Amino acid sequence: MQKSYFEKIDETLISEVLPNGLKINIIPKPQFSKSFAMFATNYGGADRRFKLADRWIDTPAGVAHFLEHKMFDMPDGNALNVLSSRGASPNAFTSSGITAYYFESTNSFEENLRTLLSFVSTPYFTPESVQKEQGIIGQEIRMVEDNPSYVVYNNLMRCLYAENPVRDSVAGTVESIAEITHETLYHCHKVFYNPSNMTLSVVGNVDPESVIKMALEMLPVEPGEVPERDYGGKETSLPHQSEISASMEVSAPQFLFGAKLEPKKSGKARLRQMITGEIALRLLMGLSSPFFTRLYADGLLNNSFEYELDYTAGTAMILAGGESKNVEGVMNEFRSEIAKIASEGLSAELFENTRKSYYGSQLRILGSFSALSQSLADGAFADYCPLDAFEEINSISLSDVQNFIMENFTPEKLALSVISPL
Amino acid sequence: MNSSTELIMPNVVLTCLQTTKFKTGCLSINLLTPLNRETASKNALIPMVLCRGTSSLPDMAAISSRLDSLYGARIKPVVRKKGEIQVIGLYANFADEAFIPEESSILEQITSLMGEMLLMPRTQSGLFLREYVESERDKLLELIRGRINDKRAYSMQRLFELMCAMEDYSTDRLGTESEAENITAAELTQHYHSVLASSPIEVFYCGSAAPSRVKAALISALAPLPRSNEDPEDMGTDIRMNSLEEKPRYFEDEMQVTQGKLAIGFRLGSCMEDPDPASIRVFNAVYGGCVTSKLFMNVREKLSLCYFASSSADLHKGILAVSSGIEFDKYDAALSEILSQLEAVRRGDISEQELSAAKSSVASDYRTVEDSPVALEDFYLNQALIGPDHSPSELAALVEEVTADEVVQIAKGVECDAIYFLRGLKEDN
Numbered sequence: 140m141q142k143s144y145f146e147k148i149d150e151t152l153i154s155e156v157l158p159n160g161l162k163i164n165i166i167p168k169p170q171f172s173k174s175f176a177m178f179a180t181n182y183g184g185a186d187r188r189f190k191l192a193d194r195w196i197d198t199p200a201g202v203a204h205f206l207e208h209k210m211f212d213m214p215d216g217n218a219l220n221v222l223s224s225r226g227a228s229p230n231a232f233t234s235s236g237i238t239a240y241y242f243e244s245t246n247s248f249e250e251n252l253r254t255l256l257s258f259v260s261t262p263y264f265t266p267e268s269v270q271k272e273q274g275i276i277g278q279e280i281r282m283v284e285d286n287p288s289y290v291v292y293n294n295l296m297r298c299l300y301a302e303n304p305v306r307d308s309v310a311g312t313v314e315s316i317a318e319i320t321h322e323t324l325y326h327c328h329k330v331f332y333n334p335s336n337m338t339l340s341v342v343g344n345v346d347p348e349s350v351i352k353m354a355l356e357m358l359p360v361e362p363g364e365v366p367e368r369d370y371g372g373k374e375t376s377l378p379h380q381s382e383i384s385a386s387m388e389v390s391a392p393q394f395l396f397g398a399k400l401e402p403k404k405s406g407k408a409r410l411r412q413m414i415t416g417e418i419a420l421r422l423l424m425g426l427s428s429p430f431f432t433r434l435y436a437d438g439l440l441n442n443s444f445e446y447e448l449d450y451t452a453g454t455a456m457i458l459a460g461g462e463s464k465n466v467e468g469v470m471n472e473f474r475s476e477i478a479k480i481a482s483e484g485l486s487a488e489l490f491e492n493t494r495k496s497y498y499g500s501q502l503r504i505l506g507s508f509s510a511l512s513q514s515l516a517d518g519a520f521a522d523y524c525p526l527d528a529f530e531e532i533n534s535i536s537l538s539d540v541q542n543f544i545m546e547n548f549t550p551e552k553l554a555l556s557v558i559s560p561l
Numbered sequence: 562m563n564s565s566t567e568l569i570m571p572n573v574v575l576t577c578l579q580t581t582k583f584k585t586g587c588l589s590i591n592l593l594t595p596l597n598r599e600t601a602s603k604n605a606l607i608p609m610v611l612c613r614g615t616s617s618l619p620d621m622a623a624i625s626s627r628l629d630s631l632y633g634a635r636i637k638p639v640v641r642k643k644g645e646i647q648v649i650g651l652y653a654n655f656a657d658e659a660f661i662p663e664e665s666s667i668l669e670q671i672t673s674l675m676g677e678m679l680l681m682p683r684t685q686s687g688l689f690l691r692e693y694v695e696s697e698r699d700k701l702l703e704l705i706r707g708r709i710n711d712k713r714a715y716s717m718q719r720l721f722e723l724m725c726a727m728e729d730y731s732t733d734r735l736g737t738e739s740e741a742e743n744i745t746a747a748e749l750t751q752h753y754h755s756v757l758a759s760s761p762i763e764v765f766y767c768g769s770a771a772p773s774r775v776k777a778a779l780i781s782a783l784a785p786l787p788r789s790n791e792d793p794e795d796m797g798t799d800i801r802m803n804s805l806e807e808k809p810r811y812f813e814d815e816m817q818v819t820q821g822k823l824a825i826g827f828r829l830g831s832c833m834e835d836p837d838p839a840s841i842r843v844f845n846a847v848y849g850g851c852v853t854s855k856l857f858m859n860v861r862e863k864l865s866l867c868y869f870a871s872s873s874a875d876l877h878k879g880i881l882a883v884s885s886g887i888e889f890d891k892y893d894a895a896l897s898e899i900l901s902q903l904e905a906v907r908r909g910d911i912s913e914q915e916l917s918a919a920k921s922s923v924a925s926d927y928r929t930v931e932d933s934p935v936a937l938e939d940f941y942l943n944q945a946l947i948g949p950d951h952s953p954s955e956l957a958a959l960v961e962e963v964t965a966d967e968v969v970q971i972a973k974g975v976e977c978d979a980i981y982f983l984r985g986l987k988e989d990n
Contacts, residue, residue, distance in 0.1 A: 147660065147662075148584065148660055149659075149660070170580075170581075170582045171582065171932045172928045172931060172932060172954075173928065173929045173932045220852070220853055220858075220918075223851060223852045223853045223918055223922060224853055224914060224917065224918035224921065225918075225921055226918070226920075226921025226924060226925035227921075227925070228925070229852075243929065244925065245924075245925045245928040245929060246921075246925070271865060275861075275865055278820070278865075278868035278886070278888070279868050281819045281820050281888075282820045282886055284819050284820075285712055285818045285819050285820055286711075286712075287710055388709060388816050388817045388818060389707075389709070389710050390703070390707045390708075390709055390710060391703060391706065391707065393710075425625075425629075426621075426625040426628075427621075427622055427625030427628070427629050429622065432620065432621050432622040435621060435696075436620070436692075436696060438699055438700075441700045441703055441704075442700070462703065462707065489626075492626055492629040492630050495629060495630060495631075495632050495633060496628070496630075496632065496633030498632055498633065498656075499585075499631075499632035499633025499634065499655070499656045500633050502584045502585055502632075502633075502656050502657075502660055503584070503585050503633075503654070506583055506584050506585055506933070506934070508932075
């Protein structure tokens with residue numbers, strides 16, 4: 140058990156890697172009444188083709204998400220109900236890269252944690268329950284088809300990536316999920332829900348030693364094999380297609396643009412790339428940036444505008460978008476902003492202010508148990524500690540940020556997805 | 562966690578929660594105004610225009626850069642609908658000084674900036690800048706028109722609009738397109754001055770500073786606030802106990818969508834004569850407010866009639882609403898199942914397990930309020946408007962006392978008033 144105290148932010152992190160390979164991170168918050176636990180596997184919608192015992196195996200789109208739905212079934216009931224009946228709020232999500240199960244509770248934490256560890260590591264599927272779930276997930280797939288922010292995102296993924304399955308919807312399609320059987324689910328659970336492919340993050344009013352002890356007692360002793368994955372052929376740094384558009388019942392054009400970037404695989408290098416990238420985005424497009432304030436005042440952007448740096452399934456990308464009556468105008472302004480930075484460089488004052496504001500935004504994350512648990516899980520899978528950001532940020536220089544912008548925001552790297560009103 | 566409440570100026574009430582629990586603090590200044598169709602858009606526009614520029618920080622870039630230098634503090638315009646009261650104001654969230662070694666007066670700097678934004682906006686010849694008003698008005702119109710983008714929220718808004726057509730509650734928190742379209746700088750400035758002078762103000766702070774320090778900072782920041790010593794106009798929410806007609810009214814809209822949205826509105830009825838939030842919340846949780854509820858377990862899980870079905874209760878207005886996403890052809894089956902689950906609660910068909918799960922869920926919701934500045938802020942604002950005078954943890958304890966019989970009594974008083982369905986275009990079906 141490794142205990143680190145972060146003086147600047149007055150937080151303690153307890154880390155442990157169990158003999159079976161499970162990584163555990165715990166941040167005790169004794170003043171709070173709630174606790175949050177997240178049990179995640181490094182397995183998501185993009186992990187469709189993988190190698191086991193020298194054999195490549197293909198699975199239909201949507202298995203990871205389907206598993207997420209079905210994992211709550213236990214031989215003696217439903218874990219969602221068990222947790223909820225104790226007043227806990229359980230839930231789960233599947234991204235392209237990970238599947239995470241979590242709960243928040245204000246009492247019976249250890250009992251709830253026991254339930255979490257138990258249902259996620261116990262597969263229980265029947266042909267009937269799988270068939271029924273096909274109906275429920277089919278509804279979910281249809282529901283998101285009416286959601287413009289989902290459609291604009293999914294379309295952009297198809298633009299950016301030529302090969303990587305992140306270009307497909309995490310939930311799959313009504314057709315692809317029809318191919319999923321209880322056997323597919325048992326198989327993929329066996330392959331990807333091994334302790335060595337998983338992590339447990341806990342934030343809250345908890346006793347770290349008993350958390351570790353429980354994980355040790357309850358989870359399999361064998362680490363299991365971590366399969367090699369195939370995300371398709373190597374992607375170039377350019378988008379597969381530069382623009383895509385669709386029409387939907389929306390009030391005004393919705394847009395999302397983005398660029399792929401070469402992800403640093405892990406460790407400090409990854410953390411530094413994240414901080415540099417997030418400062419770069421904030422500086423370029425944040426609330427006080429010349430770009431945003433000018434376009435906001437001109438009526439080209441409104442408060443729906445958002446941006447993010449996202450790492451998933453071996454990819455990294457920059458995304459930005461919102462609503463605009465003149466998307467082409469926004470893109471022209473963005474390109475000229477980049478050209479301006481290329482010729483004039485970044486303002487040192489703006490950089491200093493942005494660094495302070497980024498620091499404040501990281502402090503805010505410490506108050507969100509779910510965001511904090513997720514960043515611990517992301518860190519566990521890529522071998523860095525998110526709390527190191529509070530020190531690391533001091534060593535990021537203006538030229539790091541300038542280089543990041545010049546490398547990743549060149550016009551030919553950008554792809555654009557637009558949803559227009561009918 | 563102790564709250565203290567004090568009248569710091571005429572009709573300005575400060576509620577303070579002093580705690581070292583959070584890394585970020587919050588401060589909100591809220592003006593309470595009556596919600597109605599004529600003024601809702603104007604009221605909503607005020608805080609948005611106030612965030613555009615002040616006498617010393619002339620534009621958004623200047624304000625944002627000032628906030629960045631205060632370690633990424635944020636001040637946002639806030640517009641809330643609490644029953645038939647429209648609450649407008651500014652909400653700040655900022656790093657607690659304990660974690661910023663170089664700064665010891667973030668609280669004072671934020672308070673002073675909020676005071677300046679509220680009371681000393683950038684003006685020209687005494688009026689709000691025309692450019693700012695028009696730009697924010699256009700953005701408000703975009704928001705109002707953009708409501709159709711989220712079909713679930715839109716269906717709920719349409720339900721309330723239609724169900725409460727004769728009540729102020731039908732007005733959305735942002736008002737209507739037709740009212741917003743015509744707002745001018747002159748008219749808005751005049752309205753702003755009258756709202757500022759006449760509205761009761763609720764200020765909320767949560768963070769490590771002592772109440773005396775918060776009070777001093779506010780009294781200095783709000784010194785120019787026009788205040789009359791007269792009692793402000795009476796404001797409140799008209800609670801209708803019964804449905805409008807004997808049978809529920811049916812409404813429907815068509816849109817190009819793949820999934821239908823069914824929204825059902827009820828009057829909570831006699832329990833609103835002396836509303837007990839603990840038991841009403843437990844009733845809602847038994848019926849449709851949590852994942853062990855009857856709606857979730859039966860309509861979604863057992864019968865697979867929908868992807869989601871849940872209920873929520875508005876204690877300000879005494880309304881219960883069910884929201885559900887369904888296939889178009891499941892309309893009759895889903896509607897009848899949703900209503901029959903309410904019948905089951907009325908009959909007292911509530912297992913020991915259902916009741917205890919509902920109670921745990923509601924109690925836990927109350928307890929977690931104390932773990933979040935944002936939730937605390939909203940909780941104490943609600944408390945200022947409708948009471949009761951309990952802390953979240955006291956309410957959590959009261960929830961444990963709720964009996965099945967109390968839940969049944971509430972359910973018996975509930976009346977279905979209106980049913981709204983957002984369906985696909987006819988030719989598509």
